[in-house]
Amino acid sequence: MPDSVASSSLTSRRVYRLISHEGSPQIRTSEDATPALGPHDVLVRIEAASLNYRDLLILRGQLGAVRDGLIPLSDGAGHVAAVGEKVTRWKAGDRVATIFYPDWIDGPYREAFGPTALGGGNADGALATQIAVPETALVRIPETLSVEEAATLPCAAVTAWHALVVRGQLAAGDTVLVQGTGGVALFALQIANAFGARTIILSSSDEKAKRARELGAAATVNYRTTPEWDVEVRKLTDGLGASHILELGGPDTFDRSLRSLRAAGRIAQIGVFTGKGPQSNLFRLQLINATIDGINVGSREHFEALNAFITAHGLKPVIDSTYGPDDVPAAYDRLASGRHFGKIVIKL
Structure with a gap:
């Protein structure tokens, strides 16, 4: 042996x-x-x-x-x-x-x-x-x-896959709003692109936004120069809002995410970069028949499915x-x- x-x-x-x-x-x-x-x-x-x-x-x-x-x-x-x-x-x-x-x-x-x-x-x-x-x-x-x-891959990529594909049932033509340009965000961008979805990236850096567009983001919004970014997201989606939102910010961003969400859309709650704070007003969630999915990485089965997808689509x-x-x-x-x-x- x-x-x-x-x-x-x-x-x-x-x-x-x-x-x-x-x-x-x-x-x-x-x-x-x-x-x-x-x-x-x-x-x-x-x-x-x-x-x-x-x-x-x-x-x-x-x-x-x-x-x-x-x-x-x-x-x-x-x-x-x-x-x-x-x-x-x-x-x-x-x-x-x-x-x-x-x-x-x-x-x-x-x-x-x-x-x-x-x-x-x-x-x-x-x-x-x-x-x-x-x-x-x-x-x-x-x-x-x-x-x-x-x-x-083990944390960030599996998280994005679990949020968008397993729980979110992502489909071609959907619009995905992603906060930031870290690991989860960029994996989400790549996965969404491969599905034929349209991705909007929030960033505080014009340089990072430029790089995100080079990776395939359909649009970017600088949340420092455009603090009411939810209004801009609705403009970019013909007033409908995003069908999927990867919520990474926490209490400082959640209400704007709710206002950016399309009817029957889904928020994947992933991060709390702005800390823990007061609860958001969830009445809008009810009004638009939307869903919040709590996402905590994923299973080995999710990881193996992700790897097959990476191979099939040549993602890097x-x-x-x-x-x-x-x-x-x-x-x-x-x-x-x-x-x-x-x-x-x-x-x-």
Whole structure:
């Protein structure tokens, strides 16, 4: 069983941990022993990982208590290095990516999945040169993508797919309103374009808006120079409003999203970038027979369907910047700056 035992070159790993320092987590690097494998576990040599806004909130301590020594990040990709003796899904050398919730394979979400999310609370994540996960908690990387590109998918891309396709039932001719130009937003733009939908992007940067139009956005609105962007969205949709809205802002944007929504449309509630605040007036939602879908990433089944779609349509993730193994704090700083366009990747 040559694949079931790690070689001598895999006896240690480089690992990044959140260590409490003066009351707030800081990233520290260390050398640890390679994780032991159970009979159904897989040892993955992580070659690239990517950051999500969630990771910044965890670093800042804004998502509740984090175990001291936690390995952060949910998104990782690489090659299978070794497998447990009863593993049947994978063999050494396979290219794989992590899934956000290791236990959410298919079917509806259950609250029990929450504590298992990689890189948050008590569940170690992907920011290490080797990790051990159950064989069911991985997906195969599309042949059309590099490992770095695949590392951008587990959270942001699956979220966009779940919101627009699984729950939203996106169709050609629909209009999609997307807030921002981060990972979820640009994956949503690419997915919508591939479906033949029309996409409107909100951004505070004219330069980012220009790049979004180059990626296929039908229209863009600068929400700083046009603070009543809901009025502009209705103008851009002949007074009807958008059929799908990816709501990433939270309390500061939700009422305008409601006013931008078409009758019988859907809001995918994904982010709370502006924090938690007063509840919106939902009477309009009732008046126009609309729907709010709470979206919390997705399952392995969603991820595998997304990968098939990526392959079929030749989609390529938008990578803003790539950092080396010694530049992890700089990668977090880039995310915190808000200047990024697309995903931030760390090569390990």
